[in-house]
Amino acid sequence: MTEDERRGVDLLVAVARGVIELGSAARASAFRLPYPPVLQLALDRMVLAGLTQGTPVPHGVPDLLSWIRERGPETLPLALPRDFLTAEARLIHPAGGEATRTCAELASYGPHGVLEQEAAALMAELADACGTEERFETCRDFLISRPVILRYDPVQLMRPAVAMTWRFVKGLYAPVPDRFAADGVLYRCTGCLLLAKLLASGGRWCEGGCPAHDGELESSHQPEQALVLPLSLRIFLALPGRAERAVRSRLSERVRLIPRGLGLHCITSGDGTLRTYQVHDREQPVLAALRAAETDARLGEPLDIVVPDELVASPGYRESFNRALPAGARVHLLSVSEFTALPPVDQERGSHA
Template identity: 35%
Template sequence: MSEATNTAAEGSAIFRSLATGIWALSLKEHVSSIKLPYPAAAQLALDRLVLHCAARQEQYPSSVPELVAWCAERSASEWPFPVGPNMALPAARLVDEATRMRTRTCAELAVDDGAPILDAQADSVMNDLGTEPIGVGKREFLIDHVVIDRSGHRRMLATEPLSAQRFKGLKYLYGPPPDAWVVEGRVHQCSTCGLLALPTNHKQARTAWCEAETCPRDTPLSTSYDASNVQVLRTPLRLLVALPGRTERIALRTLRAAGFLVRPVGAVLGNYLVSGRGEPDRRMRVYDRMQPGPLAERALVDRVSLVVVPEQLLTTQAGYRDGFDAALPPGADVRLVSATDIATAAHAG
C-alpha cells in the first residue's frame, strides 16, 4: 500500500469515527445542545482526532461541543486529513451547518463494531418480516406510515382494519419522536419525502430542512402533529425503507409498463428480479443514499446488478456517478441508474 493510500485510509477511518460519534450524540438529543455525560463514541472520536492533529502540530477541537462545531463547519475536503473518495464526496458534512442537525451522510457512515449501523438495524427488521406476502404488506405499511398519531390510529381501527392489524404487529418499530425534531411541542412532516422536517418558524409551517436533505426548501409542510400524541418510525427504517420506498414504486411501475416481469427475490425484502422482453435476468434494488462509495459496497453485498437511485441524486450531487463507479472492483457487473431510466437500463442488459 502506497503512503498516499495509507494516509487516505487513515483519514477515512477518522472521518467514519467522527460520524459514529455524532450519530451517538444525535440519539441522545440535538447535537447543538448536548450535555454531559457524552456518549463513549463521541469522546473516542474527539480523542482520535486530537491525537492525529497533535502529532502533526495542527489545531484541534478542545471539547465535544467544539467537535460538533467543526463537523458543521467543515466538509469532507476541509479536514486536516484526506478523506478517501470511497468514503464521502468532497462536499459531504456530518452536521448541517445551518440547523446543526446530524446529516444523512453521518447516519450512513456510522458503524458499530465495523458494521454500518443503519444497514444492520434495517436488515434485522426486514429479515424478521420475511418475503411472504404478509411481510411485503408490512413493509409497504412502514413506507406509508412514518408518523402515526392517535387520530390516525383511531381512523385505522374504524375504516382500515388491515392497516390496524399491521400496525399492531409493527408497533415495536415506532417510538416517541426524537427531541431534535420536536419544535415547540410539535412534529412536522415534509410534503415531498414524507420524512421528518423542521419548520421555518412556528407561525409559518414551511420546510426549513428535512431528513432527506434534498427536498425543496420553503415549501408547505405536509402535516403537523402534537408531539405528545405521535409515534415515529425508527430512524434506520425512515432512512433506508420509507425514503427509497417512493422511488422504488416509480421504478416498479416504469418496468412493468415497459413489459418487464418484476418479482421479489432472495431472503431480504427490497431485492427484485427483472426479467422478460428477451433480456437476461437482472437483480435490482432501489436505494436513496447520499454517499456513492458506501452505496457501491452495499450493492455488492446485496448482489444486485441494477442499482436504482432518485434522479435528483445524479443531477444535484456532483461526482455521484463517478464516485460510485470508482468504488466498484474492476469488472463488476453493476450499473447505477435513475428510477426513470430503469427500463432502458434493463433493456440494455
C-alpha cells in the same frame, strides 16, 4: 487507499457513529455528559493526530460537533482519499442541526456499520414474523408510506384493512424525539414524508433533503401523539421507498420482492431470465458503490442499482460511483427513468474488470 487514508476513513466513520448515537437520545436532557464513548474516543484519536501533525484540533466534543456542522470533514486533522466524499459534505446539517444522510451513510460503512445494518436486521425480523412474502410486502409498504405518523389514531389503525398490518409493525414505532417539536409544533415533509423543521432563517429542513418546491410541510400541534420509525428505517427504507414505488408502478406485473435485505427485487427480462435490482437514495456515490459491490458479491450475480433521476443528473455522481466500484464488480447504475424505459432489460451492462 493508503494506510493513512484508511485510518482517516476509520476515524471519520467513528465520528459519524458517535453523532448518530448522540442523536438517538429521545430527550434533550440525555445530551448531558458522558458523551458516547465512540465519539469521545474518536476525538481523542483526532487530537493525538492533530498534535502530531501540528494542525488545529477541536477542543472537546462540543467543539468537534460545531466543527463538523460548520465545516466539511476534509478540514479535520485526518487523511481522506481524494473525492471520497462529495464537495460541501457535512455530518451535521448547518441549519437543521441534525445528522445528515452523509453521516448516516458513513456510520453504516465497513464491517462494524451500525445504521443500515440495523435497518436490515429489523426487516429480517419483520419478514420472519410475517411468515409469508405477501404479508411482509404489505407491512413493508406500510412502513415506506408512513415513516412518520403525525396523529396516531388507534381507531383508524384498527380498521379491517390495516389492523393485521398494524399488529405486525406497531412495535417498530416510537414517540418522536422532543427536539423536533418547536413551540409545540411538529412538522413532516410531504415530499419525503420524513421529519422536518421550520428554520429561524425562514427556510426549512427535512431529513430527505427535499428542495423547497418538492413538498409542503404538514404540522401537528400535538407532537405527543406522533409516532416515528427509527432513523435507520427512515433513511434506508422509507427514503428510497419513494423511488422504489415509482419503479414498481411502471413495472408492477414483472417485479417480485426478495424478502431479505433492504429491498432486493427481481424482474423477468424479455428472454425469461431474472434480473436483480435494488433501489438506492444516497448522497455519497462512493459509499453507495462500495455497498452495492458488497451486495453483488453476496448475490453472486449482476446487480442493477436504481436511483432517483435527480441523483444521476447530479454532476459527477455516476462517474464517482463507477470509479469507486472494485475490479470485477458486476454493478450497473441506472436512474428510475433509464431502468423503466422500454425495453427495460436489454441495456448493455457495465463490467468493471
